[in-house]
Amino acid sequence: MTMTVTTYQKVVSHLHLENVKYLFSGMFFGVILVKSEVLSWYRIQEMFRFQSFHMYGVIGSAIAVGALSIWLIKRYNVKTIHGDPITFTPKARTWPRYILGGTLFGLGWAMTGACPGPMAALLGTGASVFLVVMISAILGTRVYGMIMHKLPH
Amino acid sequence: MLELLRQPWPWYIAGPLIGLMIPLLLIMGNRHFGISANLRHICAMLPNHSEFFHYDWKKESWNLVFLVGIIVGGALSVSLLASPEPLTVAASTAQDLQSLNVTVDGGYMPTAIYSWAGLFTLKGFILMVVGGFLVGFGARYAGGCTSGHAIMGLSELQLPSLVAVLGFFAGGLLMTHFILPLILKL
Incomplete structure (x- = not known):
C-alpha cells in the first residue's frame, strides 16, 4: 500500500500533475462567474448604484x-x-496602501466592469477585447513594481 | 438538470459555491484564494528590472493554472451552459444607463463600448486601457483584489482587507457617480 502511494506520488510529480486539480478548480470558478453573471459590467453598475x-x-x-x-x-x-x-x-497593518491602492482598484473596477477573475472568464466567453484589458492590468502591475518605493505604504 | 443549470444562477447558489473555493484550495494544498497575484507572476516571467518581480514564480504556478482554468470555465459556460434568455438588468439601472446613452443589449456588457471597435474610440480606450491599468496597479498596491481581499481576506476577518474593500467601494462609487458620466460623454 505504502509503495503504491509512493509510486503514485512519483508519477504525479514527474508529470507535474499536482496542478491539474487547480485547473479543474479554476474551471469551476469560471463557470460560477459566468452563470451568476457577476462578470457582467451591468451587474457591477447595479451594485455601485445600489439598485440590485x-x-x-x-x-x-x-x-x-x-x-x-x-x-x-x-x-x-x-x-x-x-x-x-x-x-x-x-x-x-500599515494603512495607506489599502486606502490608496484600494481606491485606485475601485476606480478601475467601475471602468472595466470586471476585476481580474471576471476578466479571465470574459476572455473565455469570447470577449477577446478583454485581452487588451488584461495586458493593461499586467502593465499596471509592472509599473507599480517599478515605482513602489516612492509610494506611501 | 441541464436546463436548470443553463438558467442564470441566483446569488444564494453562486455565493456559497464561491465561498467553498476557499476550503477547497486550502485543503488541496494550503493555497490561498486570490487572482491578481497572477499579474505579478506574469511580470516575473517577463524580462524586468524590478526587485519586486525577482522571485521564483514557478513555485506559484498553481495560481497561473487556476487562472487558465477560469478562462476554460468561461468558454465551457457559453458553449455548454448558455442561458436561453438575454441578460436582464434592474429597471432603475437600465433607466440610469439610458440617460447616459448606454443601452442594455442583452449581453454581458455594452458592446458598443467594450469591443474591438469600441477600443478605437476615446471613451472605449479610456475605460478599457486606463481602467485595466488601474485594476492592475491598484490590486498590487493594495495587496489583493476582490478575491484576495473581499472574499479571502474578509473570511479570515483581516482588518486590512476590510479597509481595502472600503477603498474598492470608495473608488467604484466615485467612478460610477461622478467620473463615468463624464467619460461616457466623450
Missing part, C-alpha cells in the same frame, strides 16, 4: 461560507490532503 441585491448577496454569502470554513479548519486543525498544516498569515 444580487452582487451583495453573492459576495456576502461567499464570505459567510468562507469564514465558516476557515473557522472549522482552525477549530479542528484540518490538514491538507498531503497531511501538511494549513496556515494563515496576518496582513501587514
Whole structure:
C-alpha cells in the first residue's frame, strides 16, 4: 500500500500533475462567474448604484461560507490532503496602501466592469477585447513594481 | 438538470459555491484564494528590472493554472451552459444607463463600448486601457483584489482587507457617480 502511494506520488510529480486539480478548480470558478453573471459590467453598475441585491448577496454569502470554513479548519486543525498544516498569515497593518491602492482598484473596477477573475472568464466567453484589458492590468502591475518605493505604504 | 443549470444562477447558489473555493484550495494544498497575484507572476516571467518581480514564480504556478482554468470555465459556460434568455438588468439601472446613452443589449456588457471597435474610440480606450491599468496597479498596491481581499481576506476577518474593500467601494462609487458620466460623454 505504502509503495503504491509512493509510486503514485512519483508519477504525479514527474508529470507535474499536482496542478491539474487547480485547473479543474479554476474551471469551476469560471463557470460560477459566468452563470451568476457577476462578470457582467451591468451587474457591477447595479451594485455601485445600489439598485440590485444580487452582487451583495453573492459576495456576502461567499464570505459567510468562507469564514465558516476557515473557522472549522482552525477549530479542528484540518490538514491538507498531503497531511501538511494549513496556515494563515496576518496582513501587514500599515494603512495607506489599502486606502490608496484600494481606491485606485475601485476606480478601475467601475471602468472595466470586471476585476481580474471576471476578466479571465470574459476572455473565455469570447470577449477577446478583454485581452487588451488584461495586458493593461499586467502593465499596471509592472509599473507599480517599478515605482513602489516612492509610494506611501 | 441541464436546463436548470443553463438558467442564470441566483446569488444564494453562486455565493456559497464561491465561498467553498476557499476550503477547497486550502485543503488541496494550503493555497490561498486570490487572482491578481497572477499579474505579478506574469511580470516575473517577463524580462524586468524590478526587485519586486525577482522571485521564483514557478513555485506559484498553481495560481497561473487556476487562472487558465477560469478562462476554460468561461468558454465551457457559453458553449455548454448558455442561458436561453438575454441578460436582464434592474429597471432603475437600465433607466440610469439610458440617460447616459448606454443601452442594455442583452449581453454581458455594452458592446458598443467594450469591443474591438469600441477600443478605437476615446471613451472605449479610456475605460478599457486606463481602467485595466488601474485594476492592475491598484490590486498590487493594495495587496489583493476582490478575491484576495473581499472574499479571502474578509473570511479570515483581516482588518486590512476590510479597509481595502472600503477603498474598492470608495473608488467604484466615485467612478460610477461622478467620473463615468463624464467619460461616457466623450
